[in-house]
Amino acid sequence: MNQVTINNKDYSFEEGQTILNLLKQINIEVPALCHDERLHPASVCRLCLVKISGVDRLQPSCRTLLATGMIIETHLAEIEKYRKGIIQMLTKDYPLNEVIKYPQKEFHRWVNYYGLTKEMENKTSSVIDGSHPYIQVDMSRCINCFRCVRICNALQGQFVWHVIDRGEESKIISDSKGRFAESSCVSCGACADSCPTGAIEDKQAIAFGVPEKTVRSVCAYCGVGCEINAGVKDQKIVGIHPVQNAPVNKGHLCVKGRYAWEYVYANDRITQPMIRRQNQWETVTWNQAIEFCAQKLKSISQEHGPDSIGIIGSARATNEDNYCIQKFARTVIGTNNVDNCARVCHQPTAKAMSMVLGTGAATNSFDDVDEATTILLAGANTTGSHPVIGARIKQAVLKGANLIVIDPRKTELAKYATCHFQLKPGTNIPLFNAMANVIVTENLYDKAFVNNRTEGWELFKNFISEWTPEKAAKICRIHPRLIREAARLFAKQSPSICFHGLGLTEHTQGTENVIALVNLALLTGNIGKPGTGINPLRGQNNVQGAAAMGCDPSVFTGMASVRTERQRFEGIWKTTLTAGKGLNLPEMLEAASSGRLKAMWITGYDVFFTMPDANHTKHAFEKLDFVIVQDMFMNETAEKFADVFLPCASSFEREGTFMNAERRIQKVRKIIPVPPNVKPDWEIVCNMAVAMGRRELFNFSTAQDIWNEIRSTWAAVYGITYDRLENGGIQWPCPTTRHHGTTILHTESFPREGGKAKLSAIDFIPTPEQATTEYPVILVTGRELYHFNAGTMTYRTAIKDICHTDLLHVNPEDAAAFGLKDGDNARVISKYGETILPVYTDAAIRKGEAFSPFSNNLVFINKLTSSLRDNYVQTPEYKITAVRIEKA
Structure with missing residues (x-):
């Protein structure tokens, strides 16, 4: 048994564990100002030194591995005198007012612990760089622990911070050598997260103060599924930090996950149900909104049949929400016309x-x-x-x-x-x-x-x-x-x-x-x-989950075939299900254009803005008799076409689960109260089902109730309970409550007939969308770092101060040929439409090609994209559009 003695008490340890790691585990605190668990120990500050019996010199606990039989002393008088001396040296020229203002900072706690404030001169911060929207830099508080340099290099790999000069003259600067906002920083916040003094600090922390509590949950953005610790004060979010031991993100976040949560408090957030009458929005009660929708859906179904209605789930909503949405379509409406945004990407x-x-x-x-x-x-x-x-x-x-x-x-x-x-x-x-x-x-x-x-x-x-x-x-x-x-x-x-x-x-x-x-x-x-x-790298936080829950016309929950497993789900849900072939979203829009689809209920998805060939989508929506949009904001679809708007909760305001790109199901926890008159998506769906006479199928009181029904329909997640998820995410398949989950699929065989995978001969058929004399440039659209999909969330945060709009990336030679330079407005024209956006000359783009993100509704890049689709599943061909570019 691995055992050591620390301060005259015996403790067990794990092989490969450092002394400092065990000290933290047993709540013995020693200063370690250069140490961060995410980094390889550097032993720069020399404050964590301890005495090991039989060893002449004091040893750094941060990098000394434990060995059986070690006898360790952590707070001998000689060690404490030495530590106090080092910290005293670090307080020379340090601004006293910052120690007083922020006593919770790691360095400040030790200054107070050793009673050094009375010896400090009453200096204040000298030069504060507030040029960055989210991060403040005040190098008068730097103690040269080098954590910012090391974490930027070793965690993010951006190499923004650099040490210049030597010895007492050494200092840290960003690679801009000037204003921090002009550096190569990608705003991940790792340096601010690690800094023990606040020399690099989140502006949100300065503005809102120390949280009263933290709640662990999951990021609301992409499908990586990073775990977050949300700080809460006065029942409001005041900051977000990475979970240090999270298996996915390993104590790291990107700019969106860390900082772009402010959309929750946006002034234009919709917080009451609304019905549009005579082209004017009227605020109504939930009962009025639900009853109005239920009556309209009933009458359309009775007059035109269940398949005249389409239901769209959301890759931003929880598994529980999406399960209810597809179950509603199939059991209440009686149609397989159900889809989600995974159709247009994954x-x-x-x-x-x-x-x-x-x-x-x-x-x-x-x-x-x-x-x-x-x-x-x-x-x-x-x-x-x-x-x-x-x-x-x-x-x-x-x-x-x-x-x-x-x-x-x-x-x-x-x-x-x-x-x-x-x-x-x-x-x-x-x-x-x-x-x-x-x-x-x-x-x-x-x-x-x-x-x-x-x-x-x-x-x-x-x-x-x-x-x-x-x-x-x-x-x-x-x-x-x-x-x-x-x-x-x-x-x-x-x-x-x-x-x-x-x-x-x-x-x-x-x-x-x-x-x-x-x-x-x-x-x-x-x-x-x-x-x-x-x-596959999934684009939105619950793309994998929305599809797996059955928001797809061809599959039930657990990707069970609608064609072969209908009877099983009739037994589970105790109702008759349609055998009719459902429509996916592109097919719904075609059916709307031809007058066959009469109504759509869309949750958490700006269909008009994100579907290609916006003119075609516009024509389809204009032919619909009734549109319900369920979202947080008045998106493009709602503003132009919705008859009813139902306000839903953010992921910070609800319980549930997300499924990330590696099949990991993780717990989403309620961090803050939901605003009055706003409801989680699943609750809205259940209320609608009750109004349409199917209470018995949606008798859920909590998200956990729904998850337990999901477990009963899909054997691969049966072993994943809410109780188990309290200890961390689990990857399916996980068939029993004792199973640890599956990190790697197909280790022995493939779940196909005969157990073998298929090598497939795939010939090449070029897309019809090619450059021509009239449209000589191929435009590729895609994501970029600072904005997310339709921009619904990120354009309501300070990220817009970093990235103001979508830009047209053009090769410098092409730009010169078009008479364009950086910042000029370009008119981009395709066979399908046109738009105007600013130019960015970019040598990363080849001649004859261009690139643009698609997040800004003022640019509306999908006015340009084509109606061509994938041969199998009708995913749009966003990646190739022939255009011509002119100076606007």
Whole structure:
């Protein structure tokens, strides 16, 4: 048994544990001003020194490992005198008023502990840099612990902070060498989180003070699923910090998760139900709103049939909310016309992985980044769209992992890549096929895996023989040598892991893009093991969950087929279900245009703003008889087309669960009270069901009641209870309450007939959307760091002061040819519409191509995008639109 003696008491410890770690565990506090649990111990401050029996010199507890039999003293008089002397030295020229004002700061606590304030001169902070919207810099409070430098380098990998000069003259500056707002900082807040003095401090902490309590929950933004500690004071959020031991984010957050929570208190938040009459919004009671909606839905269903109504769930809502939404569509309305926004981004992944592997979800965990020797990143600007995972990938590469980046732009991670394919947009399949060709022809494939765990090998081998690197290189506009190098790297330097994003899925061949990528993993045996797998990066916080709950016309909860499992769900819900084929969202809009769909109920999704070819979407909505929008804000869809607005709670104001991109189900906790007259989505749905006479099917009192019903319908989550989630998230499958969850899928077999995955011959069919003389530029749309999707949340925060609007990224040579320079307004015109937005000349973009985010409703980039869709699941082709660019 591992045991040590500390201050004359015996304690047990774990192998590999440091002295300081155990001291914290047993509540013995010693100063350690240079230490942060997220960083490798530096032992710079020398304040955590302890006496170890038999060792001549005092030892730093932060980096000294415990050994059985150690006898340790932590607070001997000589040690305390030494500590006091160091801290006294650090208070020289330190502003006393800051110690008085912020006694809770780590350094200030020790100054007070050793009674040093009476010896300090009454100095104040000298130069405060408040140029950044969220972070204040006051280097008169810097004690040169270097935590900001180290955490920026080792956690985020941004290298913003630098030490200049030496000895007593040394100081820390940002890479701007001036105003902090002009530095390369990406506003993750790690430096402010780590700083023990407040030299780098969150402005929110300065404005709102110390929280009275913290509540652990999950970030409301992307599908990474970072865990947060929300500080609460006077029943309001006053700040958010990362959970230090969270398995996903490891004590890290991005700018949105950490700072962009202010939308909850936006002045234009809707907090009462409203009905539009004579084109004017009228505030009504909940009873009036629910009764009005119920009567309209009943009459439309009776006159035109249940399939004349469409119900849209939300990838921002909880699993419990989405379960109720799809159950309402099927049991109350009697239609399978139910969908969610995963349709317009990630459905190709789910379809492809289901077809080939048997399960449409990530095969591995984010922790496998640390196990991989080679990382392949396709169609995802990860440091912008999924920043915490982007930072983890960057750190893995800095520690020696190989990186293959496939992206038409030179993204941040492309700068770190071993191989970067800056391919022509829409040519992923030729590239993947050519890589497979090299792997097969050079005999680099995993013969045992291919023989034992796949089917279709002979057909695939014959097909792939034609896809030489030379053939693909001409289509992709890259060098064949690069294809060979990447293929050899992926096959030989394993384990190899794949991550992909919307750059693969939002194409006419989106589903087939993912299948072709999966082929590479199967050929090389990079599935079912640590450090491997196919791992889609989900865009919104609960994209994976919304679809898995059954907000999809073809599946019930747990991705159970509507075609084959209808009778099972009739038994569970004790009601008759329709056998009719449901419509997905694009099909609903087509049906609305033709007059067949009469009503839509949309939850947490700005359909008009985010669907492509806005003119087509506008025409569809104008033909509808009745539209309900359920959201926090008057979005574009609600403002232009809604007849009823139902205000819903934010994720900070409700209980429930989210499911992140790695299949991890995590507890969402109520942090603050819900505003009066605002309700959680599930409660609104249940009230509507009661008004329509189906109380017995929606007799839920809490989100936990709903989750327990979900568990009864889906065996893979049966073992995940709310009680278990109090101790942290769990990855499904988790079939029993004693099961620990599943970090890696397909370790032994695939859930397909015969237990084997399928190697698939995927030919290349170019998109019809190509550059022409009239429209010579290919526009790619996508996410960026500072704003989120439709901008509904982030444009109601101070993030808008960092990033004011969407920008048109254009190659400098193209910009010059169009007579444009940075900041000029450009008119962008496609076959479908036009818009105006500011220009940003960007050498990361190739000539003949352009890029724009899609978050600003004033820009409304989807006025331009085409109506082309994926061949399998009708995901729009947002990634390729032929345009021409003029000076506005």
